[in-house]
Amino acid sequence: MSASTALGRGDLPDAWDSGDAAGIDPEHDRRVEELKPAGAGVAAFYDRAARGIAGAPDLAELKERHTRLLGRERGIVTGRLAGLPELSPEERRQSGRALNLIKRWLTELEAARRSALEREQESRSAQGLDVTLPGRKPWIGHRHVLAQIQEELLDLFHGLGYSVYVSPEVESDDYNFGKLNFPPDHPARDAHDTYWVDGGLLLRTHTSPGWVRAMEERQPPLRLVFPGRVFRAEQVDASHMDQFHQVDGLFVDRDVSMADLKATLNTFARSIYGRAVRTRLVPVYFPFVEPGAQLDVACVICDGSGRVRDARCPVCKGGGWIELLGAGMVHPNVFRAVGYDPEAVTGFAFGMGLERIAMMRWGIPEIRLFLENDLRFLNQF
Amino acid sequence: MKLPLSWLREWVEVDATAEAIADALTRRGLYVAGIETHGASHPGVVVARVLDVARHPNADRLSLCRVDSGHGELRVVCGAPNVRAGMIVPLATVGAVLPGGMVIQKSRIRGEESQGMLCSARELELSDDHEGIVDLERLLAASGDGAAAPGLGVPLDDVLGPPETVIEVEVPFNRPDGLGIVGLAREVKAAFAGRWTKAAVERLAAHPKLRDDFDLTLEAAEGCPRYIAVAVRGLAAAPSPAWLVRRLESMGQRSINAIVDLTNLVLFEFGQPVHAFDLAKLAGPAIRVRRARARERLVTLDGKERALDPEVLVIADRDRPVAIAGVMGGAASEVTATTTELLLEVAWFDPRRVRRGSRALELSTEASKRYERGVDPEIGPAAAARFLALLKEIMPGAAVGASRERRANMPAPRTIALRASRITRLVGHAFSAREAAGHLAAFEFPTRKSGGDALHVTVPSWRPDVGIEDDLVEEVARAWGYDRIPEAPLETRGVHAERTVRERRNERARAAMLARGFSEAWTSSLVSRDEAVATAALLDGAPPRLLALANPMNPGGAVLRPNPIAGLLRAVAHNLRQGMETVRLFEIGAGYVARDGALPDEPALLAAVAVGPRFAHAHDAAQQAMDFADAKGVWEAWLDEMRVDTPSWRTYSAAGWKPGASAEVAIGTSRIGWAGTLGRQLLRAWDIEVPEVHLFVVRLDAMPPIEAARSGVNLPGRFPPVRRDLAFFVPEAVTHEQLASALRGAAGERLVSLELFDVYAGHGTPEHMKGLAYALRFQHPERTLTEAEIQTIQDRMTAAAAKTLGARLRER
């Protein structure tokens, strides 16, 4: 008696027959037919086993039935397969084929029935879930608009080889003015409404004192940017704030010229306003540079025409140009003040206001908004 | 400084539009803020007289006027209530075009023919006044000190003058020459290669004939190197001519009387302040230029009595001060309409001396502004001659009397050596000495070659700003044109950029806060004294070493903040007022702490505040107001991200916190921060009425470096850790931190983690004790730990906790 023919429907419970094997396996009837040459009992066994898998009512019962059939230690089919080597070659060939088919088909059926049951279980557990309800949402933080502008500028200048230098906000007269070539009692100081601190110090009116400190500490060549807060003793209104933010830049080497300055400033302008931006460099006076310069960009609102729909452009006031930054070649007196030889080195410097850039970019009408910290404003950036 | 085009053209022959001139000035460093047109043109509008006024038969509000147009009588219907017989009015005749574009036609108004229109100021665009028709006599009297009545039929434009185009120039501090029409004209001349007009050449060379007989002494010559005094007699009251009134109006200056108007004209034209005293009111008559004496006083032209001190240079007569040199004249010697003789002062005062006087008296004027920046020391004679010539035109009887000029220590002309190589080096474009000389000549800088590529350049007297070679480089560069400077290729020149430790740390601190759902705030560095004291007290028992401003703009910004807390609380209050229920903000910024004999300390601080619920949204039980533990969890996660591996949290109390709800954070023995819930009383000072505001402050400078140690890594063990749970009863006063550190200390290196998972009181807890339960994980890097080894370690931990803290193992 061969191992396979020993199998029969009676090896399995009658109740398994209620399962609809053909429902999950359209090939079922054909497969039963295919097993008949190996014996009617084998085919009947398979039929009942397949029905049992297909009809397993839940995952636990499915696992139970699967183990009974294909369990590694006590599975009926597994056991018969283990007995094959004891058979004659002819019997081994015939039974082996049938048993392997049964094993493969039952494995397929089990996987199909298992995923069907799992889906059923999942959909039961999700019952009553309204997927349109909002979720449990964590908070989002927003970077301050000025921090974003500052980061953008520092990134750009970092790419051009500039490192950051941080210098004090509370300064002495000497560093804020004297060493920057503001003579004592000079009218140029009037443009810097200065907050004085009890005891003779002052709140820096620009970030340029940083150049002096950096040059006193280091030797050229140097390429630095100086971001930070500056102060002017002014009444606060929509366009004036007594605290605002600048980024200065400084490049000192043996032969730095206005041609290097122009290239740097135009690179900066193109990065902020796009490659097509038109700029102009015009002379301007600052005590700490000579020659001095100012970079203007063509007004982005009226495209430099000065007019918007037959009226004067409100942004550039009809001039067609907007001041972007101040710049120039470092004054020889500043070099002398830090102990550099103005015949040995030359350098350029520039400075710009973060608020101005932000106000132009987003059309922000009020400078006060930057330090008010209204979340409806902050969270737009 | 305003530059009217008609005035400019009186000085230079230049064929260019206002726009081209404005652009050229800007590109040469005299920034043009705008171009404005003053006045409008009124073709067909003439001066007319109303002969009589009758009621319009068909309309109550209208009248019928007979008008003398100078070329015959016309009938005009008028709706203005102020029309009366004898009035001199502007008449728009048939065919006239008003500034708004309206063309006047013969018309019938309610059945009556009207042969023109009487105009209001608004219709003529003279002003916004549309209440009635313009009373030309009154209009001209107001501006011209009773100028002659205009003839009938004369075009209105001849009376009011043609429209004037005015260029508004922002003159930089270093260019006093730009504060005179002459100086701006010189720039325009250079820009367009134009030339001086014939009149200009004569005026610049003019020199008044002086008799050397006025009693003039320079007692303080160091403050006054040059003084010209000219007495003029035979004055008669005369109105300023219309051209003078218009000229001053285009400069934004009202007409006062002919003499004062002339001094203003010369001031604007040459940038040279001139002053006229009423000679009859000068004791002597004599002029002494000297320092003020102690306790001297002077009532200035603005009617204010001013106490003088020896820092102030004054003009005195024989007896007392009559003017503050270079700033303002005295009221007692003011010229009036009845003045019959005057003394003209044209002086050059030392800029620093005028600035001291102006600052001592807190008085800044058109004159002091120019003297402080530096008036051309050589322009005085031309200015005096111009004043005298114009005076004689207006008052033909005027005759020069006693006069004198005194000079002492006049500044000598400067010469500067200029190398073409220096220009090339700074500008980045090759220049020859010849080219440089050409550009300088356009600005009237005389040059001569001095061997090699160098020039000797003489600086003209009107350019006190040019003192060194690089100033001349700028002159050449701006004459040549900044537009033409090439762009050099960007090169690294061996300098590479580095992000500093501070930058990287701040960036990570910011990112870690953003990741926890906090938005970044930038708050004021200036706070009130009360705010500074209250917030400093939160962090430190000692009274803060505040930095106070000597000149605050308001009490809310009287001192520099010791930390950013006040600004964040202002932001909390603001946002709550605006109806927001959640405020999660942080700031990374400086605090300011005074130090003796050094610049203040500016520690880098991070502060964060949290108000409101746990989630941006949740509609179930998970949504609750953040409590201490929620907030602390956020701060702990932030510390984790900042690589603070084992921060120790210790109880801490100070004024302002909610009692018992504040802690300090330390690494080892070094305190790095504070956290807790703020007390109601503190919050009330900011008008914050919500129950819980959580605050976290960290001294970023005290944080460990964020970089991973470079000495190596701990390889993850391949033998999985073993978990054991231990639960203890400890006396109520013992903190988690104390127990955990005792357990860690006793365990040694096989204990890889210790995590609190339960705190309980309730059933089964002995009196005055509480339960704390920990999950422990033990691991050996190279093998599996045996049960016996683990038990030994556990026993050690239990024993240590019992010995130092009175902890008892809770039996299961």
Ligand SMILES: [Zn+2]
């Ligand atoms: Zn524009």
